Amino acid sequence: GRPAGVPARLAVALAAGAILFLPWLPAFLAQAGSTGTPWGAPIRPAAVLFASTDAWGGTFGGGDQGESTFLGLSLLLLAVLALVGRAVGATRIELELRTRPGARAEWAVIVLTLGVAVVVAYLTNAAFAPRYTSVIHPLVVLLAGLGVLVLPRRAVQPLVVGVLALVGITFGLVNLLGDRTQAGQVAAAIQEEAGPDDLVVYCPDQLGPGTSRLLGGELPGLTFPDGGDPRFVDWVDYAEGLRAVEPAAFADDVVAQAGGGDIWLVWSDRYRGAKQACEAVVDELELRRPAWRVVVEEGAQAEHASLHHYPAP
Numbered sequence: 001g002r003p004a005g006v007p008a009r010l011a012v013a014l015a016a017g018a019i020l021f022l023p024w025l026p027a028f029l030a031q032a033g034s035t036g037t038p039w040g041a042p043i044r045p046a047a048v049l050f051a052s053t054d055a056w057g058g059t060f061g062g063g064d065q066g067e068s069t070f071l072g073l074s075l076l077l078l079a080v081l082a083l084v085g086r087a088v089g090a091t092r093i094e095l096e097l098r099t100r101p102g103a104r105a106e107w108a109v110i111v112l113t114l115g116v117a118v119v120v121a122y123l124t125n126a127a128f129a130p131r132y133t134s135v136i137h138p139l140v141v142l143l144a145g146l147g148v149l150v151l152p153r154r155a156v157q158p159l160v161v162g163v164l165a166l167v168g169i170t171f172g173l174v175n176l177l178g179d180r181t182q183a184g185q186v187a188a189a190i191q192e193e194a195g196p197d198d199l200v201v202y203c204p205d206q207l208g209p210g211t212s213r214l215l216g217g218e219l220p221g222l223t224f225p226d227g228g229d230p231r232f233v234d235w236v237d238y239a240e241g242l243r244a245v246e247p248a249a250f251a252d253d254v255v256a257q258a259g260g261g262d263i264w265l266v267w268s269d270r271y272r273g274a275k276q277a278c279e280a281v282v283d284e285l286e287l288r289r290p291a292w293r294v295v296v297e298e299g300a301q302a303e304h305a306s307l308h309h310y311p312a313p
Contacts, residue, residue: 208230
């Protein structure tokens with residue numbers, strides 16, 4: 001029952017999309033050569049699969065996310081059931097290893113898209129984030145719905161959907177109420193105690209946008225490694241930039257800019273490539289301002305950070 005001309009219209013749409021991408025090609029090539037994904041390392045295909053299923057279930061990182069694993073695996077199992085399952089009577093499901101025609105094309109798109117992307121990313125040393133699977137996620141949900149229809153008893157079908165919906169809504173509330181970042185906690189601590197002449201430092205710069213936005217520009221700030229505006233992260237040749245800056249020289253610049261004001265250091269040693277550098281910055285600032293204290297301890301949130309206070313001498 002597919003309308004005539006659909007393949008031709010799809011081909012025209014794909015061609016039009018490719019043509020419209022051409023003006024972006026220079027920027028694409030420049031980013032591929034100079035930025036890439038310095039925030040993460042490539043992962044193996046099996047790890048991609050489990051990270052993706054967790055994300056499909058709604059995980060956001062940090063803490064125990066068992067509900068997301070349950071939801072993601074449920075979607076995946078129902079999608080598999082759509083491909084190879086066949087109801088036999090009222091109580092049995094038979095596996096059809098030749099697969100079912102109603103799900104083959106969708107599964108082919110999912111496997112080929114994800115497979116090619118993972119192999120190319122691994123060979124080119126690119127990182128993976130589960131959000132990349134958004135291009136195939138609608139097909140996974142569609143197949144999961146088809147898998148529900150394979151269940152032998154009609155009374156079971158709404159029960160399964162209802163359980164998954166209930167768990168999803170409950171876990172959605174956990175997502176809604178949970179903190180993904182410590183930026184709010186860190187910003188509140190700074191606002192409570194900082195004076196107008198104080199300086200906020202972020203190491204690495206990836207911590208800058210979240211906290212500086214909440215501070216609203218009330219206090220001057222700078223970032224490691226480039227001493228730049230904390231509202232932005234410059235990803236161009238990022239790893240090289242981290243290695244090029246000496247922590248001791250950076251600490252000297254921080255103390256000079258702070259002058260008679262206090263220094264507030266927002267930092268973490270869990271960011272790829274910045275661990276040793278940020279630990280060294282902490283040590284160097286402790287040498288220059290020994291009367292320091294920990295204001296906020298690093299937590300378990302996805303974007304975690306500690307806050308150190310270095311009072312003016």
